[in-house]
Amino acid sequence: MNVSLLFSQILNGLATGMLYALMGIGLSIITGVLNIPNFAHGALFALGAYFLYTVIQLVGNFWLALVLAPLGVGLLGVLIEYGGIRPLYKAGHDYQLLLTFGLSLIVTEGIIIVWSPVGMSQLPPPLLRGGVNLGITFYPKYRLFVMVAAALLVLGAWLFLEKTRYGAIMRAGIEDKEMVSLLGIDIHRLFTAAFAIGCVLAGIAGALTAPIRGLNPWMGVDMLGIAFVVVALAGLGNLLGSIVAGLLVGLAQSLVALFWPEASVAVIFAVMAAVLLVRPQGLFGIR
Amino acid sequence: MSGSTKAWLAILAAVVLLPVFVRHAIATEIWIFAIFGLGLNLLMGYTGLLSFGQATFFGSAAYVAGYLLKYYGVNVLLALGVGIAVGAVSAAVVGYLCVQRSGLYFIMLTFALNQMFYFTAYQWTTVTGGEDGMPGIPRPSVLGLDIHPPLAYYAAVALLFLLSLWVMKRIVESPLGKILQAIRENELRAEALGYNAPRMKLAAFVVGGAFSGLAGVLYAMLFGIVPLESIGFVFSGNVVFATLIGGSGSLYGPVIGSFVFIWLSESVSSMWARWPLLLGVAFVVVVLFFRGGVVEAWARFWAWRAAHRAPAAARADAPR
Numbered sequence: 001m002n003v004s005l006l007f008s009q010i011l012n013g014l015a016t017g018m019l020y021a022l023m024g025i026g027l028s029i030i031t032g033v034l035n036i037p038n039f040a041h042g043a044l045f046a047l048g049a050y051f052l053y054t055v056i057q058l059v060g061n062f063w064l065a066l067v068l069a070p071l072g073v074g075l076l077g078v079l080i081e082y083g084g085i086r087p088l089y090k091a092g093h094d095y096q097l098l099l100t101f102g103l104s105l106i107v108t109e110g111i112i113i114v115w116s117p118v119g120m121s122q123l124p125p126p127l128l129r130g131g132v133n134l135g136i137t138f139y140p141k142y143r144l145f146v147m148v149a150a151a152l153l154v155l156g157a158w159l160f161l162e163k164t165r166y167g168a169i170m171r172a173g174i175e176d177k178e179m180v181s182l183l184g185i186d187i188h189r190l191f192t193a194a195f196a197i198g199c200v201l202a203g204i205a206g207a208l209t210a211p212i213r214g215l216n217p218w219m220g221v222d223m224l225g226i227a228f229v230v231v232a233l234a235g236l237g238n239l240l241g242s243i244v245a246g247l248l249v250g251l252a253q254s255l256v257a258l259f260w261p262e263a264s265v266a267v268i269f270a271v272m273a274a275v276l277l278v279r280p281q282g283l284f285g286i287r
Numbered sequence: 288m289s290g291s292t293k294a295w296l297a298i299l300a301a302v303v304l305l306p307v308f309v310r311h312a313i314a315t316e317i318w319i320f321a322i323f324g325l326g327l328n329l330l331m332g333y334t335g336l337l338s339f340g341q342a343t344f345f346g347s348a349a350y351v352a353g354y355l356l357k358y359y360g361v362n363v364l365l366a367l368g369v370g371i372a373v374g375a376v377s378a379a380v381v382g383y384l385c386v387q388r389s390g391l392y393f394i395m396l397t398f399a400l401n402q403m404f405y406f407t408a409y410q411w412t413t414v415t416g417g418e419d420g421m422p423g424i425p426r427p428s429v430l431g432l433d434i435h436p437p438l439a440y441y442a443a444v445a446l447l448f449l450l451s452l453w454v455m456k457r458i459v460e461s462p463l464g465k466i467l468q469a470i471r472e473n474e475l476r477a478e479a480l481g482y483n484a485p486r487m488k489l490a491a492f493v494v495g496g497a498f499s500g501l502a503g504v505l506y507a508m509l510f511g512i513v514p515l516e517s518i519g520f521v522f523s524g525n526v527v528f529a530t531l532i533g534g535s536g537s538l539y540g541p542v543i544g545s546f547v548f549i550w551l552s553e554s555v556s557s558m559w560a561r562w563p564l565l566l567g568v569a570f571v572v573v574v575l576f577f578r579g580g581v582v583e584a585w586a587r588f589w590a591w592r593a594a595h596r597a598p599a600a601a602r603a604d605a606p607r
Contacts, residue, residue: 097337276387
């Protein structure tokens, strides 16, 4: 086994794993607070990537695009929550699922109509092109940036949820919505905020992914499945669990790709199945 | 005449008349999808388990039976039997992992495991043909009857559909069916009565998988190909939608739903390549405005008519 190849695959696994963790945390907040299955999470991820692409086309600045694209996705999230999900809180998971699934179809087809069904590529900003010599291996700068940026965002999400008053309300919302509303907190605003935050995180993950994997309208589908895996392994609203599960899934995927590239995606779900066989409540689940 | 008899007569009439009005392939697809929906409805409507991974069993059965038909020339009855078995076994495996969790976790797990099967089919190109699907599925004679002509195959599928409907009716009216409904209404209470809820849910899963398997094999023989989509999540979503649009609480809901869904999607998809956009819009509109599906919308329409006629009559009589 080539050591430098192994090393760079481990780094790849960590970078994608951090992106998976971002997706998982966003989905976990939405699912935990709003108690809905968000099947649009993957499509919003794709939208983040396309927004990034378009902002770069318009203003030519990657960094600005990296800020604006997720905010755009978050804004759309506010509209979706307000117009679509809010009437459905009491309607049952089947209708919530159908709504978010319908939205994901609309977003995916919308991307095809607005941009094109053909995949596109997006270069990293000039500053982050090329690679750095890490001693053991030569590694692309941009991926290192993604690893660090995603780690910082995960840290930021953790600080927000653990250390701020609003984060505490959000965690309380995951635990017991009735109690939160009895305390005089506007539960609807909480729901909107949680959904928007989840959308922003999905949008960031998408925007960061674009220069690595390029863009295609269906890029969100794989991500949706993986985000579900992360949440199932971590337990709803469990931040630390989402990070560990995200990294685990990312590493499993990139290491299997060394030996058996064809199985590298299916292995994610096999890992989940294996874990659930032993611990049906997930790695960090309580029940 | 009881409601049930009326429903059966209506369905018999539909079976006979459908190929007169609709292209044979579409008419056949409607009943195949109805069998698929019957299986899902046992989970969704009767047990309260929202599975978003039914294509797993549909597609697995289609691939395995299709492979046997194509490369080993097995007879149709054996292929159908194998398909039902594959559907049931794959559902047992997936169900075993899923029934221990409930609510959102359950939905997400069924979807995630569906993805696992999808990617396996996608990557295992030597067997499944990957993205291109598995073409060249034959439709051999069965018991000396040539089912190759479209109308003959329609008749065969329609018979199997009627048989499936009858079996499903027996199942939902059996003690098992009643226990499943009890679990849907109140799982804790059903457990307190001594029923092992996870095991009963697993049973529902296996039966639902068997129906999906049957539908999958029929689908492969209808089009002569097992497309990759047949094991994909969009297929899982379609059958959920078809069942909900028909009304998930009743035995006949999925039948009506698959009629509406297949007929609409076939007519729209031939007009516009981006028809999934309209499908998505339809999902949203139905969810926001027509919850309860066609069955309820129909009832609401008649209630509305009656309400508008009665006051009008009353106003006419009322003294000024």
